[in-house]
Structures are given as structure tokens and as C-alpha cells.
Amino acid sequence: MKKLAVILFILSIFFELHATKFSGEALANLEFKIEMTPWDKVEELLPRNSNFTVIDVGTGKRFKVQRRAGSSHADVQPLTHHDTKIMKEIYGGEWSWMRRAVLIQSDNLLIAGSMHGMPHGAGAIQNGFPGHFCIHFKGSTTHKTQSPDLSHHLMILKAGGKLDSYLNGLAPKPLVDAFLAGIKNKDQDLIRRTITNRNADLKILNEIQAVKWQTSMVASKENSFIKEINADLKLHLNDKGPVSSRVSFTVVKTSPMAPWKVDESALIKLLKERKVVE
Template identity: 55%
Template structure:
């Protein structure tokens, strides 16, 4: 009954205004290369399952490639190193030959478990193994925080949801401000699949527009404070100050008024990506 009431309200709200057509990119329906029972375990449990000096396998969700690592340290998340030069080579292949801070959805395979997690691909800090990897990298789990801020890293948490198969549930409950932040995180991680889940465009070839995020080499942002729309709103505007580094263009600093819509008060929000994509063109 509640859904019927919401539907009637939505129709009444939609009547009376016109908007230009928008298009959603078609999601990539390819199955992940793996199909096992995946657990989203909290860091407190993982910390005991993967103690210091333990060795385990990292599986990249998108490519299916895997490599071995050893946990060397880490109080709030796992600081790990590739086990050998061969493992370092595989990890670098996953990052297309270039070390990067971009987060990736991964699965941690132990003798008895497959755990959802997230990693970045940038060697930093200390390293002790003869593996051709200058330092260590970080793996986050549900409930992990960074060492310095002791705050949850949204970029990692998004990838953990992706690895655990719960990303759709995560997106569905986001407010306009939260969805805008998540969208920018997807851009930062250069994850076209996740961008497709939340973004719309006024262009007919939505998939072509999504691919243009490859031109964004780095992005930082700050949401300008706004009042949250009421529970029945079907549109919202979220202004964001962005700093971009765009391929073949250079640094770009501007303010973008992102426009979000939904089809009913119980539907998930979608964000129009056109103002951001426009900045990637000369």
C-alpha cells in the first residue's frame, strides 16, 4: 500500500514539468571470473585470521589474476608485501604496468575462506622482502581505518562492497550528497562499471561518455554545504568544488553544480555526469 501511495505522489510531482531526455549507460553484465562464497568480515576478525607474517593469496576481482603476499604489519588494516618478484610482476600487470593509489576490489583467499577486501597499488614505507617491490601496500577490510586519520576510507569501503557483491545495496540507500561523493570516488578509482551504475547523461551514447573518465588522471573535491532535499523530492542539486588533472589539458579547477534525479521517492538517485565529462574535452 505504501508503494502505491508513493507511486501516486510521484506521478503528481512529475506532472507539470518537462525535462530533456537522459540516458543511462548499459552495465557490463559479464560475470566476475570467480564464483565462490564470499564473506565480508570485519577487520577485528580478519586481524586474527591473518596474523602478522601470515601468507595468503590476493585475487583481483576484475581480471581474476592472483598473487601471493605476506602481511608484515598494520594495526587498523593489513600492511602487506608481494611474496616474490613474480608476485610483484603480476600485481603490476593488474595495474596496467603503473603503480597507482587507485583502489581495486579484491578477494583474500586463505585455506578456508574467501574474504572481500580492497587494495591500492602504490609501494610506500618500509619493505623487508627480496621481491622487487620498494615498500609495502595496504589492504582494507570492512571496518578498517587509515593509520594516520583513524577514519574509514570511502574509496576502500566502496571496493569492499564491490568485492562482496553488496554494491547495489550500498548505492540504493545513499542520499544525494552521499551518492555525489560515491560517484566521485568511482571516478577517482577509474571504475567505469560503478560509474555506469549511478550516472546518466543527456548524450545518446552513454557508454561512450563513461569511457571519457579515462582522461581524468586525478581528482580531488569538496562538497559545498547544501540542505538535503525533502523525502519526496525527485530532483536535487549538489554543488562541488573540483580539482582535476586532465590528460592533454592539465590542471582544471572549477565548481560543478551536479544535478541528481530519481523516478520516485523510493527509487535510487542518479547523477548527471555531463558537467564533469565536459571538462575532459579541449
């Protein structure tokens, strides 16, 4: 009971501070703190057939899982029908590939991770979940690539309270990639952390069901505080279907020490024009 009370106390602080500029160091004086544990260590801490708790950062909901497989990340299954129900609630009642920031609680550990919510492949537990899903940790990769998935990487940083410091250190091109990853995952919190106007009306971004992109630098201007990044977008819009377009994003900073921020207005304008025309 004492261990559970301490964990609940930590989580209450975590969710309160995460809305501002939470840092994992904020918990250093407590018994537990959130760790950005690399995958090779996690694989030892959470071996196959081990059970642990997944805590969704966005909602605070938690459910139990069992690790079944996975060589570059953890392939896991909800432990019971009840756990499957909670997981589906986290995703709004529909399974999804969208990445979400999670904390993994096992014994006295809280480990930053990222999960998607799409059943796939095989599953061996009678839990109402048709397959397994994946949880990524620092340094994890997908089955198809040798480098970390960008969306998972950002969600791991978010779970660990290190997303702002990471974004603030990005150059213009990778910042636009992070902005587009936020759109891909319908994560308005991530989007707002990357843009010039954090209070912008972003409702029209909900028109985007899916997005793929390729970014490239435009020849540098004399003003060192303004950069242009081209993004070749392949969008799938609600009721409109596939749309391909090149959008030129302006990325700005207000001083030499200030972080870069993306001007989202070019994409907003494109979506509004498509909505009117079609």
C-alpha cells in the same frame, strides 16, 4: 586438490554473477562464501607473517602475499618476484594508488577487501617490490584518519557483491561522492552504477589524472525527485595541468522507491569545453 577445485568453482560463479547483481548470499549453499569480515577479526585470522592469496576481482588474476605489519589495515608484501610481476600486471604495468576490489583466500576463507598498488615504506622480502602495500577490510582505516577511506570502502563492497544495494540506498550528496570516487580510481564500472545513463560515452573522463573534491547540498527545490549538489573540484588534466572549478550535479530519482542517480553531463560538458579552449 578438492579444496582448490571448490575454490575455483566458487570464483567462476563469482565472476559470472558479479557482472550483474551478484550477492554474497548466492553462494550460501556452497562450502565457501565471500565474507564481509571486519578488520578486528581479520587481524586475528591473518596474523603477522602469515601468507595468503590475493585475487583481483576485475581481472581474476591472483598472487601470494605475506602480512608484515599494520594496526588498522594489513601492510603486506608480494611473496616472490613472480607475485610482484602479477600484481604489476593487474595495474597495467604501472604502480598506482588506485583502489581495486580483491578477495583474500586463506584456507577455507574468502574475505572481501580492497588494495592499492603503490609500493611505499619498508619491505623485508626479496621480491623486487620496493616496500609494502596496503589491504583494507570492513572497518579498516588509513594511518592518517579515524574513519574508513571512501574508495577502499566502495571496493570492499564491490568485492563482497554488496555495492549495488549500498549505492541504491545512498542520499544525493554521498552518491555524488561515490561517483567522484569512481572517477578518482578510473573505475568505469562504479561510475556507471551511479549515473542516469549507464551507456553514456565516458571516454573524456580519461582526461582526468587526479581529482579532489568537496561536496555540498544546494537549497532544496520543490520537486522531491530532483536535488542539486555542488562539487568544488580540483582536477589535474592530461596535458592541461591543474584546473579548479565548481560543478553543479543534478541528482534524480524516477519514483519514491527508485534509487538516486547522478546526471554526469555537467562534468562531461566542462571537460569538453576545456579540451576545445585549451
